Amino acid sequence: MTVSYEHRLLFRHEGPLDMEVLPPIVQHLDKLLAQEGVRPPLRRKIISCLIELAQNIIHYAARHDQMVPLITLSRTDEGIVLITRNAVYYSQELFLHSYLQNLTQMSREELEALHHQTLVSGSYSDSGGANLGLLQVIYKADRFEYELTPVEGEYSWFTVKATFLTKSHE
Amino acid sequence: MSDLTTSEKLVIEPTFTTPEIVFDPGNRQFYLRGNSYPENSVKFYGPVLEWLSRFVQNHVPTSESLTLEVHLEYFNTSTAKVLLDLFRYFEALQEKGQPVQIRWLYLAEDTEMEDAGLDYQAAVKVPFELVPLHEDQA
Numbered sequence: 001m002t003v004s005y006e007h008r009l010l011f012r013h014e015g016p017l018d019m020e021v022l023p024p025i026v027q028h029l030d031k032l033l034a035q036e037g038v039r040p041p042l043r044r045k046i047i048s049c050l051i052e053l054a055q056n057i058i059h060y061a062a063r064h065d066q067m068v069p070l071i072t073l074s075r076t077d078e079g080i081v082l083i084t085r086n087a088v089y090y091s092q093e094l095f096l097h098s099y100l101q102n103l104t105q106m107s108r109e110e111l112e113a114l115h116h117q118t119l120v121s122g123s124y125s126d127s128g129g130a131n132l133g134l135l136q137v138i139y140k141a142d143r144f145e146y147e148l149t150p151v152e153g154e155y156s157w158f159t160v161k162a163t164f165l166t167k168s169h170e
Numbered sequence: 171m172s173d174l175t176t177s178e179k180l181v182i183e184p185t186f187t188t189p190e191i192v193f194d195p196g197n198r199q200f201y202l203r204g205n206s207y208p209e210n211s212v213k214f215y216g217p218v219l220e221w222l223s224r225f226v227q228n229h230v231p232t233s234e235s236l237t238l239e240v241h242l243e244y245f246n247t248s249t250a251k252v253l254l255d256l257f258r259y260f261e262a263l264q265e266k267g268q269p270v271q272i273r274w275l276y277l278a279e280d281t282e283m284e285d286a287g288l289d290y291q292a293a294v295k296v297p298f299e300l301v302p303l304h305e306d307q308a
Contacts, residue, residue: 040277048245048246051246055209129211132247
């Protein structure tokens, strides 16, 4: 996956992320996407995915002084691209890789069935999560890509790129 | 723990990340409105589910239907799961003989919210109405 900055960058946050920082970002991006002419259904889809990815970072990212979270939103010819990047531990990398490989190979019907099954009979994580966040992003985005890049010792970057096509929502 | 009477209501003021919640049996008003993406949904909704549990336990069924209205804008996946737990209490009320219904309000063109409503409609055993709103109503 290539993280390109050739597109028109609409928003960039690089720094600590918590529940103090997230709501103003959500509010700002909602307004910004409206100004960009993005219709409410797609706007809500993008913001919902941002919330899931950001809350995953808040709950599960590895804490590292130099490896702070990144969120960007860009406009491209085909639509809106949401990128998040955060540090993970090697143990999380192994889990994420097998989990996401499995999810990204599923059809929409299989993703729907897994979502329903997890919603109805799944358990909550220690942080109160429903273990549905990444599944939801994969299901909602028109294109989902991820990359796990070892950086140093026990850490890796976990980058997610979710593309939302504007044409299909016009 | 005190008995829940019809005068005891639950009111939670909205924040940018949590909804306004009003469960007011005296005025037969039950609704959730706004955003719901708290840092920990289990913790946030814990007192709400406790309130409902006591309400179900103490409620004497009436012939008049109890309606829960849910009108959310943004909600995270952990809220999605808690909502199902919350709806189960309305199933329990129905099992006690209390007529109930749930109304799911959403922006008419928002197919994601409509799909979420359809998911719940299929998962719960109480009358569940999807109510599409136009942009000036949402």
